Amino acid sequence: MLTEAPESQSSEEAAGARGVPRAPTMRELGLKTGRFRRNVWLTWAVLLVLLAGGCYGLHLDFAYVGQKLPFLLGLRLSPDGFIQGAALTIFVTACSMFFALLVACLTALGRLSSNSVAFAVATFYASLFRGTPLMVQVLIIYLALPQIGIVLGALSSGLIALSLNYGAYLAETIRSGIIAVPAGQREAAMALGLPHWVIALKVIAPQAMRLIIPPAGALFVSLLKDSSLVSLMGLWELNFLAQSYARASYHYMEMLIAAALIYWALAIVFELVQFRLERRYGKGVAVLGRL
Amino acid sequence: MRVGRILFSWVIMLCAAHAWCGETLDRVKRSGVVNNVLINTYPPFGYIDADNQLAGFDVDVARAFAAKLGVALRLATPGWETIVSGRWQGRWDICICSMSPTEDRARVLSFPVIYYNSPAVLTVHASEQRIKSVADISGKRVGVGTGSSYENYLNKALVIPGASPVAYPFHDVLVIPGDEAVNFRNLALGPGVRLDAIVSNLATARANVDSIHGLKIVGPVLYAEPNVVATEKGDPEWDRTVNRVFTELKADGTLARISQKWFGQDITLDAH
Numbered sequence: 001m002l003t004e005a006p007e008s009q010s011s012e013e014a015a016g017a018r019g020v021p022r023a024p025t026m027r028e029l030g031l032k033t034g035r036f037r038r039n040v041w042l043t044w045a046v047l048l049v050l051l052a053g054g055c056y057g058l059h060l061d062f063a064y065v066g067q068k069l070p071f072l073l074g075l076r077l078s079p080d081g082f083i084q085g086a087a088l089t090i091f092v093t094a095c096s097m098f099f100a101l102l103v104a105c106l107t108a109l110g111r112l113s114s115n116s117v118a119f120a121v122a123t124f125y126a127s128l129f130r131g132t133p134l135m136v137q138v139l140i141i142y143l144a145l146p147q148i149g150i151v152l153g154a155l156s157s158g159l160i161a162l163s164l165n166y167g168a169y170l171a172e173t174i175r176s177g178i179i180a181v182p183a184g185q186r187e188a189a190m191a192l193g194l195p196h197w198v199i200a201l202k203v204i205a206p207q208a209m210r211l212i213i214p215p216a217g218a219l220f221v222s223l224l225k226d227s228s229l230v231s232l233m234g235l236w237e238l239n240f241l242a243q244s245y246a247r248a249s250y251h252y253m254e255m256l257i258a259a260a261l262i263y264w265a266l267a268i269v270f271e272l273v274q275f276r277l278e279r280r281y282g283k284g285v286a287v288l289g290r291l
Numbered sequence: 292m293r294v295g296r297i298l299f300s301w302v303i304m305l306c307a308a309h310a311w312c313g314e315t316l317d318r319v320k321r322s323g324v325v326n327n328v329l330i331n332t333y334p335p336f337g338y339i340d341a342d343n344q345l346a347g348f349d350v351d352v353a354r355a356f357a358a359k360l361g362v363a364l365r366l367a368t369p370g371w372e373t374i375v376s377g378r379w380q381g382r383w384d385i386c387i388c389s390m391s392p393t394e395d396r397a398r399v400l401s402f403p404v405i406y407y408n409s410p411a412v413l414t415v416h417a418s419e420q421r422i423k424s425v426a427d428i429s430g431k432r433v434g435v436g437t438g439s440s441y442e443n444y445l446n447k448a449l450v451i452p453g454a455s456p457v458a459y460p461f462h463d464v465l466v467i468p469g470d471e472a473v474n475f476r477n478l479a480l481g482p483g484v485r486l487d488a489i490v491s492n493l494a495t496a497r498a499n500v501d502s503i504h505g506l507k508i509v510g511p512v513l514y515a516e517p518n519v520v521a522t523e524k525g526d527p528e529w530d531r532t533v534n535r536v537f538t539e540l541k542a543d544g545t546l547a548r549i550s551q552k553w554f555g556q557d558i559t560l561d562a563h
Contacts, residue, residue, distance in 0.1 A: 071343050079344050080365070143373065146380035154369065234331075234369035241339070244331045247472045248338035250502040 060254045068245050072238060072258055084236040086262050092155075092227045092237060096162035097220055103167030108174040122171070129168035137161045138229050158230030166223050170216060177212035178204060210281040217274030221267045238262060315384050315522065316529040324363045327353045329388040331368040332472065334498060335553050336389045348553040352406065353387045355545045359536050371438060375400070379523045385533060386521040391440040394450050402452075402519040403530035404537040406546065407558045409492040410512040411441060414475070416482040417505045424510030426460040431487035434467045434474035440516060441490040442468050449514075457514045475499040479506055492516065494554060515561075 070076055074087025083091060110122025129137065142157040152160070181204050189199040228239030242259035246252045319325050329337040329349045340346035345366050357364035367383060374386055377399025389409070392402045415422050422428060435441040443449040445466045447459045467474070467486060477485035489496070490513065500506045520537065522530055540546050546559040 067341075076343065139373070143376060143378070146382070147378060151380050151382060232370040233373065234328075234367050236368075240331075244339040247332040248334050248340065250472075250499070252472065252476060 055257060058253055058257075060257065061251055062254075064249065064251050065254050065258050068241075068255065069258065071245075072241055072255075072262060074238075078236045082236070085241050086238050086266065088235060088237040089224070089227050089239075089263075090266065092158060092162070092230055092235075093220075093224045095159050096166060096223055096227065099159065099163035100166040100170055100223070103163055104170035104174055107167060107171035108178065111171065111175050112178065125164075126168045126171055129165050130172075134161065134165045134226055135229055135232070137165055138232060142233050154230065154233035154235050157233060158227075158235060162223065162227060162230075165226075166219060169219055173215045173219065174208070174212055176215075177208035177210075180211050181207045206281060206284075210278070210285065213274060213277050213281060217270065217277075220274075221270050224266055224270060225263055315381075315526040316532060318381060319360075319362060319384055319529070324365050325357050325360060325385060326365045326367060326383045327357075327388075328367045328369060328374050328383045328386045329353065330371060333389060333495070335494060337368075348407075348549060349387050349389055351549045351552070352540075352546065353385075355540055355549065356385075356387060356533075356536055359540060359545075360532070374521075375438065377523065384522070384529070388521070389518050390521050391516050392452050392519045393440055393443060394452065396521070397452060399524065400521040401524050401530050402521055403533040404520050405517040406520055406537055407518050407550065408515045408561050409494065409518050409558065410515050411444065411490060412493045412496050412508050412512060413510050414478065414489045414491065414496045414500065414506055414508050415487065416478055417507045419482040419487075419507075419509075421482075422488055422509060425490075425513055428464055428488055429461045430463050430465070432465045432467055432483070432485070434469055434471075434478065434486045434489045436471040436474075436491070437468040439468075439471075439491075442466060444513070445490060451514075451517060454517070471495065475503055475506065479503045494558075 072085045074083055074085030074089075076084070078084035082088070107122045107126055110118040111126070113119050113122070138158060138161040141152070141161045142154070145152060145157075185203055185207065186199060189203045194203070228237060231237055231240035231243070234240075238259055242255040246255035249255075329345070329347075331337055331339055331345065333347070333349075335347050337345065337347040337349045345368065350366070353364055353366065374383075374388065375390070375396055377396075386400075387406070390396065390400075390402075391409075392405075396402075413422070413425050413428070422431065433445055435445060440449055444457065444459075445461075445464050449457050451457070469477075471489075471491060474486060474489050478489055491499075493508075493512070496508050500508060520533055522533060537546075541559065547557045550557045550559050
């Protein structure tokens with residue numbers, strides 16, 4: 001890690017006057033100083049207080065939110081003994097992430113393949129699932145497949161729809177990461193006589209990961225929120241419960257805001273994980289603008 | 292050749308599965324469970340109560356139905372569009388879910404019995420002066436639940452099978468389909484701010500008028516809407532069973548008792 005460079009104006013001028021090339025400042029390098037960090041936290045705090053004040057101004061019934069919170073968070077089981085609320089949301093998101101990743105890797109390989117059929121299948125799939133609305137896909141998988149004899153449960157239908165949809169997007173992200181690794185890297189590895197799988201796993205993949213992680217992180221945050229679409233099929237996830245409670249009790253704003261805050265908290269966890277991964281895979285590169 | 296044979300055997304298998312799925316009564320008898328679908332966002336007919344359990348008039352009726360039939364009850368709460376689009380493919384056996392019978396729905400579902408009647412009413416903002424009855428809603432913005440029979444009513448396209456035609460004393464209404472709960476919120480903002488009026492059933496209107504201040508129900512009842520039990524098409528024996536069980540529930544006063552509990556009156560009285 002770089003240590004903080006002196007920032008005082010006078011010392012810089014003094015150094016310049018003596019004709020000695022001075023060291024670039026942290027700001028010129030695009031690195032964040034301690035003061036920058038402190039101001040970031042302060043601004044966050046001010047914005048949070050403003051947001052909380054706005055919520056307070058709505059005259060919400062916080063006692064009601066407190067009463068429903070254990071259910072929304074999924075600390076209790078639903079009447080049929082299944083997980084519900086945020087727990088189910090996390091479960092659906094995690095499973096969809098896993099399967100989307102599998103599908104995306106295969107599709108990205110297909111897109112990069114020299115086999116025409118593999119290329120065609122991959123491009124057809126990616127185009128179809130990126131070009132149609134997710135909600136329509138969810139409903140088609142749930143309602144249309146039974147007509148050809150395949151009756152899937154609500155959970156599996158939802159997981160399939162989310163995985164296929166996000167797999168299509170993620171495939172493009174992965175592909176762009178792979179082709180962004182300079183061709184010289186592969187050529188150098190080949191010149192060293194490394195086997196193909198070593199080149200793929202040890203040379204290309206680590207460099208591609210650095211480029212894949214930020215957009216993939218954004219996709220997963222988006223997936224987290226789109227997981228609410230499985231409520232269409234009667235799964236008692238976070239959005240479903242919030243809407244149900246809102247209508248049963250006429251505490252509309254309370255429940256919507258509570259659900260929004262829980263989604264936000266989960267998204268922040270995702271962002272932190274993404275940040276860690278970015279730092280890990282960015283190790284070998286002089287990363288500018290790192291917080 | 293071999294691919295063709297495999298495909299052929301698949302088709303045969305799928306057809307067999309399809310035919311087998313139609314036998315609702317057999318399925319209920321064999322499994323000892325009746326799968327009922329209902330709406331989780333339609334208080335006081337179906338909603339999630341303080342203990343996180345499904346509750347409401349429809350839930351109690353479903354419990355009584357299952358008990359009378361001697362099977363266990365399982366409840367599911369998929370989206371409304373999923374239910375009314377039919378082709379349940381054996382996922383669910385029955386819908387005791389406050390459905391009004393329309394011609395479109397009759398194409399994909401059977402309605403073995405009417406279990407209660409629900410009057411449709413007009414709700415406006417409390418300070419509304421111009422709208423005194425449904426005859427005054429011409430050219431106004433009127434909210435209804437998306438895909439509800441009230442939407443058909445405002446479009447003058449409501450045909451209740453087996454009932455006399457409904458009167459439409461209005462013209463050029465701006466129908467605003469949406470979420471009923473959101474509609475009532477919008478109406479409470481003031482007359483004409485987002486909506487001028489809402490057409491809904493009496494129980495829903497009353498619950499909203501009681502809990503959101505600044506709303507009132509105006510004019511006489513628009514029409515009495517029968518609410519039916521729906522089943523998947525294709526099993527007349529199951530339909531007869533459903534009808535018989537409901538006739539018994541009505542005869543022994545169970546339906547009347549459930550109605551009294553939820554509404555303080557018997558809305559199942561004129562149903563047949």
